[in-house]
Amino acid sequence: MRSTSPRLYLRLLLAATLPLILVTSTLFPVLDMHMETRLDGVRDEAKGILRVGEEALVREINETLNYALAIAEMPTLQQRLEGNLPVGEGAVSSRDPTQLSVFLNAFINHTPRYSKLVLIDNEGNEMLRAPQDTDAEPHLGRHNHAHTDYFKGASKLFPRDIYLSPPGRNLQYEMASGEAIPVVNVATPIFNSQRERKGVVLLSLNWQHLTQSLYQSMQVNPQAKVLLVDAQGGWLLTRGTHQLPDLSFGDDYANAAPDPWSLLSGTLEGDIRLDDRMLYFQTEDVRTKFYNSLAGRIFSTGDTLPWVMGVTLPTPSWRSLLKEETSVLWFLGLLYVTAVAFGVYWAFSSHQQHKLRQNAQQQAAEVRSLYEGAPCGYHSLNADGIVIKMNRTERRWLGFDADEVVGQLRYRDVISPDTQDAFDVAFAQVVAGQPGEAECTLLTRHGDQRHVVIQASGYRRHGRFIYSRATVFDLTERKQLEEKLLAQAMTDPLTGVFNRRYLQSQATNEISRGLRSNTPLSLITIDIDHFKRINDEYGHDAGDEVLKRLTTVVSGLLRQEDLLCRVGGEEFAILLPNTAISQAEQIAERIRTTIDTHEVTIEHEGDHQTLHITASFGVTHVELNETTLKAALKRADKGLYEAKETGRNRIVVSH
Numbered sequence: 001m002r003s004t005s006p007r008l009y010l011r012l013l014l015a016a017t018l019p020l021i022l023v024t025s026t027l028f029p030v031l032d033m034h035m036e037t038r039l040d041g042v043r044d045e046a047k048g049i050l051r052v053g054e055e056a057l058v059r060e061i062n063e064t065l066n067y068a069l070a071i072a073e074m075p076t077l078q079q080r081l082e083g084n085l086p087v088g089e090g091a092v093s094s095r096d097p098t099q100l101s102v103f104l105n106a107f108i109n110h111t112p113r114y115s116k117l118v119l120i121d122n123e124g125n126e127m128l129r130a131p132q133d134t135d136a137e138p139h140l141g142r143h144n145h146a147h148t149d150y151f152k153g154a155s156k157l158f159p160r161d162i163y164l165s166p167p168g169r170n171l172q173y174e175m176a177s178g179e180a181i182p183v184v185n186v187a188t189p190i191f192n193s194q195r196e197r198k199g200v201v202l203l204s205l206n207w208q209h210l211t212q213s214l215y216q217s218m219q220v221n222p223q224a225k226v227l228l229v230d231a232q233g234g235w236l237l238t239r240g241t242h243q244l245p246d247l248s249f250g251d252d253y254a255n256a257a258p259d260p261w262s263l264l265s266g267t268l269e270g271d272i273r274l275d276d277r278m279l280y281f282q283t284e285d286v287r288t289k290f291y292n293s294l295a296g297r298i299f300s301t302g303d304t305l306p307w308v309m310g311v312t313l314p315t316p317s318w319r320s321l322l323k324e325e326t327s328v329l330w331f332l333g334l335l336y337v338t339a340v341a342f343g344v345y346w347a348f349s350s351h352q353q354h355k356l357r358q359n360a361q362q363q364a365a366e367v368r369s370l371y372e373g374a375p376c377g378y379h380s381l382n383a384d385g386i387v388i389k390m391n392r393t394e395r396r397w398l399g400f401d402a403d404e405v406v407g408q409l410r411y412r413d414v415i416s417p418d419t420q421d422a423f424d425v426a427f428a429q430v431v432a433g434q435p436g437e438a439e440c441t442l443l444t445r446h447g448d449q450r451h452v453v454i455q456a457s458g459y460r461r462h463g464r465f466i467y468s469r470a471t472v473f474d475l476t477e478r479k480q481l482e483e484k485l486l487a488q489a490m491t492d493p494l495t496g497v498f499n500r501r502y503l504q505s506q507a508t509n510e511i512s513r514g515l516r517s518n519t520p521l522s523l524i525t526i527d528i529d530h531f532k533r534i535n536d537e538y539g540h541d542a543g544d545e546v547l548k549r550l551t552t553v554v555s556g557l558l559r560q561e562d563l564l565c566r567v568g569g570e571e572f573a574i575l576l577p578n579t580a581i582s583q584a585e586q587i588a589e590r591i592r593t594t595i596d597t598h599e600v601t602i603e604h605e606g607d608h609q610t611l612h613i614t615a616s617f618g619v620t621h622v623e624l625n626e627t628t629l630k631a632a633l634k635r636a637d638k639g640l641y642e643a644k645e646t647g648r649n650r651i652v653v654s655h
């Protein structure tokens with residue numbers, strides 16, 4: 001339990017976090033695509049607004065160019081320049097009362113995009129000015145424009161070519177109604193009908209008016225913010241950006257916003273993300289981008305062209321996207337909850353499975369331990385009798401390691417030759433589908449023998465024998481016990497010699513052996529004389545002692561193959577294989593003499609008593625055609641009886 005709980009917690013944690021990661025990683029690209037689509041929409045809208053602004057800008061500039069050209073080609077204007085001497089010192093054109101002057105004044109007054117119109121001769125002298133009440137620029141000494149950029153620029157141009165003074169930081173200011181307004185000067189040369197250069201006409205474009213019309217045209221979306229910067233990063237509008245609201249004309253946008261500027265200045269067209277806004281921009285070069293214009297070529301000086309024009313619009317945030325896509329949110333939530341539910345189910349079920357697996361493993365280990373350490377042997381054999389499995393107990397009996405038996409050992413080879421037949425029969429039964437059992441002797445690696453009984457059955461699949469499963473019980477102890485019990489059953493507990501039952505069982509063997517070898521078999525019966533007296537005089541224990549001593553003495557006089565048995569209380573019998581009756585008589589005599597001369601010392605009432613014992617004997621032969629010892633015993637007893645009757649301590653042979 002100590003190790004499974006953290007495992008469960010870990011699984012639950014995984015169940016909660018993995019779905020989140022999976023769902024997010026699956027749906028993020030979809031939402032991201034949504035976001036991209038929105039951004040594309042914003043980009044398209046910005047492009048559209050920029051297009052409108054660009055048209056307004058180009059229109060304003062083009063109209064100015066066209067007006068400048070139209071004025072330059074007015075015959076009266078050319079005549080004015082040809083027919084009059086240049087205006088001298090103090091003789092300003094604003095006081096010219098001619099019809100031309102009236103016309104031009106009216107034109108300027110009714111077109112607010114222009115702040116002034118100036119007619120300049122070839123020497124730079126101002127010939128005419130409209131409106132008349134416009135003060136001459138303070139930097140123009142004596143109304144001479146000879147040193148101005150527009151005069152110098154336009155003086156070299158061909159007909160219909162235009163000079164555009166560089167706006168931006170070079171914006172020129174002039175006073176109008178007491179305030180300094182920025183202007184952009186547009187100048188074009190004036191030629192007469194003989195194509196002689198006669199002077200220059202200057203038209204000043206009120207930049208404030210232009211930017212105003214830009215704002216009006218571009219603020220289709222009230223959230224749109226306009227950007228117009230010259231090539232040096234000079235700010236060209238009256239209002240600032242969303243991020244830099246304090247910017248005003250001529251300010252250094254490049255310095256104030258270096259990051260966007262580095263991108264703006266290096267690319268012709270594109271978009272940039274500025275925090276929560278998108279800036280769409282493109283370069284505008286009014287020198288080349290003109291249409292519906294009568295102008296030839298357009299020139300300018302300085303390095304402030306082209307301008308960069310742009311518009312910023314707010315970009316959608318993730319929050320706003322999700323707010324709009326509530327169905328997606330619901331779907332996400334549902335998906336996540338379902339995934340977590342599945343995850344939790346998985347965590348619990350796999351935890352349960354883990355526990356079951358652990359239990360199964362534990363049980364398997366227990367079964368394996370029981371199999372290996374069982375007090376009996378287990379083994380499995382394939383159809384060829386090769387060991388495919390054997391438990392530790394049986395391996396230990398045989399003295400082999402696992403790798404020496406599995407797939408290596410033919411089980412029949414460890415069975416003693418005399419029990420191999422029994423094994424073969426039982427194994428054949430098992431292979432045939434019957435249970436088989438055989439008592440065999442196993443030959444161990446160390447040369448020992450082990451008596452076992454093997455009980456086996458076969459494992460079959462689709463009616464085919466696959467392998468046998470055998471239980472091997474060790475019979476050694478049982479055999480020993482049996483032998484012990486048998487020995488006990490056949491032995492006289494007092495004297496340790498065999499009893500009557502054993503004598504009778506062995507007699508059959510000895511009779512048949514004698515028959516086979518054609519050798520005689522004799523029998524002696526012995527009965528201690530007056531044994532009752534010993535009991536009576538010295539006690540039963542003393543009698544027992546006498547019986548034991550006598551047995552020892554008699555045993556010492558016999559051969560290995562002779563069989564001494566106690567057949568009654570104080571009566572003994574000796575079966576003598578390969579012994580003729582005459583030899584048996586001699587043996588009986590030797591025993592009788594030994595007993596007679598052998599004194600037995602016993603303890604009686606604290607004293608040592610020496611007893612003289614004698615015994616009587618009956619001797620007979622065993623007929624080899626008899627199957628039991630019954631008749632021989634009877635004959636011997638007859639002789640014994642006779643010996644008793646005739647005085648004891650004697651031998652009587654009965655034939």
Ligand SMILES: Nc1nc2c(ncn2[C@@H]2O[C@H](COP(=O)(O)OP(=O)(O)OP(=O)(O)O)[C@@H](O)[C@H]2O)c(=O)[nH]1
Pocket residue numbers: 527528529530531532533535539540541542543544547568569570644648
């Ligand atoms: N101490 C002892 N006495 C036994 C045992 N078995 C039998 N006896 C005794 O042996 C005696 C046999 O006596 P009897 O059959 O009358 O014969 P006997 O006294 O030996 O006299 P004879 O055979 O005629 O010489 C009995 O008193 C039995 O009680 C025994 O295992 N131990």
